[in-house]
Amino acid sequence: MKGYIVRNPKLAWREVDGEMVIISPEDSQVHELNETASLIWKHADGRSLEEIAERISTEYEVSLEAARADIGELVAALEQKQLVFVATEVKG
Amino acid sequence: PKKKRAYVKPQCLSEPIYETLALACGK
Numbered sequence: 001m002k003g004y005i006v007r008n009p010k011l012a013w014r015e016v017d018g019e020m021v022i023i024s025p026e027d028s029q030v031h032e033l034n035e036t037a038s039l040i041w042k043h044a045d046g047r048s049l050e051e052i053a054e055r056i057s058t059e060y061e062v063s064l065e066a067a068r069a070d071i072g073e074l075v076a077a078l079e080q081k082q083l084v085f086v087a088t089e090v091k092g
Numbered sequence: 093p094k095k096k097r098a099y100v101k102p103q104c105l106s107e108p109i110y111e112t113l114a115l116a117c118g119k
Contacts, residue, residue, distance in 0.1 A: 028109045037102035060099040074102040081106060 003086045005044040005052070005075060011042070011083060022083060031083060036060065037074055044084050049075065 008011075013022040020038040022031040033041055036056065043052045047073055056067040078084045 023109065029106050030109050031104055031106045032104050034100060036100050037104055040102055056099075059097060061096045062099040070101050074104065077104055081104070083104075 003049050003075075003088055004042075005049060006046055006085045008042045008083055008085065010091055013047070017028065024081070024083070026082075029081070031081065036070075040071060040074060049086075 007090075010026065011022050011024055013020055015021075015038065018035050018038065020033040020041050022033070023029075024031065027080060039056065039059070040052055043055065053064060053071050054066040056062065056071065057064040060067075062070075070086075075084065079086055
């Protein structure tokens with residue numbers, strides 16, 4: 001699983017009862033992430049997708065393979081909605 | 093060993109802001 005995930009800095013977001021609520025002012029959309037997706041969002045600060053998958057499989061009852069697949073699916077959706085950017089490498 | 097939490101597939105639900113506000117104000 002390759003790539004590093006970074007949140008779109010133009011968004012406003014806040015955690016409400018363990019779930020993330022994200023406001024996208026450019027397209028007037030509100031996005032709600034469930035608990036697991038919120039954990040991924042919190043770690044979207046330049047960490048690798050592999051690192052996040054390992055964290056999820058450590059904390060939750062899920063295999064690393066399943067975590068990888070689900071994270072890949074979620075990140076693709078978030079990227080399509082322009083909530084996150086996925087980079088192949090992080091520039092220091 | 094440290095007990096793991098129940099896993100729920102990560103999901104993102106999106107909707108226009110005005111719909112959320114309309115629900116919030118009971119309309």
